[in-house]
Amino acid sequence: MIEEAIDIKKILRRYGLKSTPQRIAVYSAMRELGHASADVVFQQASAKLTTLTVATVYNVLESFVQVGLLQRRMSSNNKMYMDVNTYNHCHLYCEETHTFRDYDDPELMLMIHDHFRNKRIRGFDLHRIDVQLVGKNRRVGRSK
Amino acid sequence: MIEEAIDIKKILRRYGLKSTPQRIAVYSAMRELGHASADVVFQQASAKLTTLTVATVYNVLESFVQVGLLQRRMSSNNKMYMDVNTYNHCHLYCEETHTFRDYDDPELMLMIHDHFRNKRIRGFDLHRIDVQLVGKNRRVGRSK
DNA sequence: CTTCATGCAAAACATTTGCAAAAAG
DNA sequence: CTTTTTGCAAATGTTTTGCATGAAG
Numbered sequence A, B: 001m002i003e004e005a006i007d008i009k010k011i012l013r014r015y016g017l018k019s020t021p022q023r024i025a026v027y028s029a030m031r032e033l034g035h036a037s038a039d040v041v042f043q044q045a046s047a048k049l050t051t052l053t054v055a056t057v058y059n060v061l062e063s064f065v066q067v068g069l070l071q072r073r074m075s076s077n078n079k080m081y082m083d084v085n086t087y088n089h090c091h092l093y094c095e096e097t098h099t100f101r102d103y104d105d106p107e108l109m110l111m112i113h114d115h116f117r118n119k120r121i122r123g124f125d126l127h128r129i130d131v132q133l134v135g136k137n138r139r140v141g142r143s144k
Numbered sequence C: 001c002t003t004c005a006t007g008c009a010a011a012a013c014a015t016t017t018g019c020a021a022a023a024a025g
Numbered sequence D: 001c002t003t004t005t006t007g008c009a010a011a012t013g014t015t016t017t018g019c020a021t022g023a024a025g
Helices: A002-014 A021-033 A038-046 A054-067 A106-116 B002-014 B021-033 B038-046 B054-067 B106-115
Strands: A035-037 A071-073 A081-083 A090-094 A099-103 A124-137 B035-037 B071-073 B081-083 B090-094 B099-103 B124-137
Touching (some): A021 A054, A035 A099, A054 A081, B002 B021, B021 B054, B038 B054
Parallel strands (some): A090 A124, B090 B124
Antiparallel strands (some): A035 A081, A071 A081, A090 A099, B035 B081, B071 B081
């Protein structure tokens, strides 16, 4: 716990951000959550830092995105979702619950990367290729 | 124009929807726009059908999505975006302007499709694979 | 000290809802 | 006629803003 806070302070500094309890709480929450919307981050983080405000969560998330500590994700939910993992990876996106799961598939990534290696797209600066496997989380369930 | 209305009436009927001036205006707008957020659809459609309401645009868009006449798209803009093309294709997504362009790449689609042919993903029912080329529209411009 | 981050409350958006009136088939 | 669909206005949910206070380096 104290370990983690120290750890996070280093990370914040490395990204050129001042270390504050709020930022530590938010980043710590994101590490636990992996992917989350702003309101869930707020719930999770404010459980530990009771003075935390929704507006601050938005500020902090935005500053994290600016420096590249978090990534914003696309959703079909009209809500903001964050991803704690900023390397290039695929996602499983559940259309029902609007939740994300990382899906690592290096072979696929390589294949796609190769495909675009020497391609230029007219009038477009490509930053990254985002592959989403869209579907539904299967109910883990009592069978039949 | 009259031609188009007749055309759209047929399409609506084929999708099991009653034909109304509002639905015709919205679908017609979507055909012109290709991809658009609800407010842009409203602007475009209400220019021709002045009685049209924002709430109706949302209703109509939702009913179109239900029957598969339009597709909802993911965005990082906290807004609803629609796509008039429902076949499986890639998109260029501009992070700056939050606009979409279709990007057809059958070779890529085939490759990805093959890759997933015999794959099962634990606890997930895959509906479709969504590939977004994320970046920025290049300013068409006066050089240098 | 000086600058930047936070809390608070209000504002700004985007979307949804409930219900009466109007239109479609 | 009967069933949907629409318009309106109000409600909801999410994100942003402005500004005074407080904390970080």
